[in-house]
Amino acid sequence: MTLATLHDLHRPLGSTGLSVSPLGLGTVKLGRDQGVKYPNGFTIPDDGQARQLLDQARQLGINLIDTAPAYGTSETRLGPLLRGQRQEWVIVSKVGEEFEAGQSRFDFSAEHTRFSVERSLQRLETDYIDLVLVHSDGNDLHILEHTGVYEALARLKEQGKVRGFGFSGKTVEGGLRALETGDCAMVTYNLNEQGERPVLDYAASHGKAILVKKALASGHACLSPGTDPVRASFELLFAHPGVASAIVGTINPLHLAHNVTTAAAVIRGS
Template structure:
């Protein structure tokens, strides 16, 4: 039997004119192994293993990569790893959260936002990042209403340095506000947590993009003994018309192939 892929299942990323795979590859594990919320420990893969993972993802029809300055060395590793393939990928990065010496700090000023995006462009070896999200500390509305980050991102979009912007937030109010003025919201939505569903509803009604984080509850999803939690998770997600793509942060080739096959099954039944 031939391997299931997502090549024919790409979908619009809101109204940005980009087509993305329904699964995106999260790359926190390529750059950071401290202070991450996964049930099991892991080792950051070396360049050879990272390249193999990216090649596998691409072969499986994944074209969306999620990274961030807060993911340790993730961005600066992706630059060289994606040399010669930039046109094949839609890259999502973030601003607002910094991670140094095992600790996170936040800065949502306009000046820092510009500095952060310019640094990400250099690290990723590109002249345009497809989507930049504000890496919220949880105070979503305060950030959007009282900090300079959203205005700075709108300006960077006008300059052509980013194609779109939005918020990776933690509240319904923040997600809704982010979509009113921006292009995308990244929300938590899984079998255990569905409180941000109104943000998905708004996105579906207004042609905005939704990326789902913690789609598999960071590996913690569990159901009745005879149910496949991965399948149940993706049936929930892709049962909602607002969802553009789910970000999965695996570095395990078997898990990646299983996730892709499951999504392909779920979507081919629609």
């Protein structure tokens, strides 16, 4: 049996011109083990393990990598780990949330947005970031309408430092507003939570991109016995035409391979 991969299943990231794998690799676990909502504890991988995980993801056809300043040392580690591979990855990072001394704080000002993107460029050792999302604290409409963060990201896009921008929010209203002038919304959508579905519907009808966070309910998916929760999750996600990619945050090579095999089977209808 040949190993299933996602190489021939890449799809458009809305109208950004970027093409992404239907699964993306989330990297919070490469840089942070405090204040994360996972059912089991974990150890942050060392550089050798992280490099193996990234190599495996690439071999499986994953080209989308999701990081953030709030993910501890994730960006700083990815810079050297991805050296020489920049053209092979679509890198998503964030602005707005900082994580220091075990606490999150938020700053959506235009000034901090510019500072944050410049810092991410340095950490990731790149001249541009493919997609920058606003890391919402939940006050989605206030952030979009009163802080200057979106205007700053639009300017950074004009300057070529960012290829696309969008919003990782927590409300339907925020997701819809974010897509009016932005390229992408990152939404929670899984077997347990489907309240943000109207954002997916809007994206599908307006040529915008959707990235799904907590696609596997952060490992908490609950189903009847005998049902594969990963397959059931992906059947839900990939049935919706608005979904470009689902971010999975595993650092377990077996889980990653299973996720890819399952996603490929669901998308191919086998």
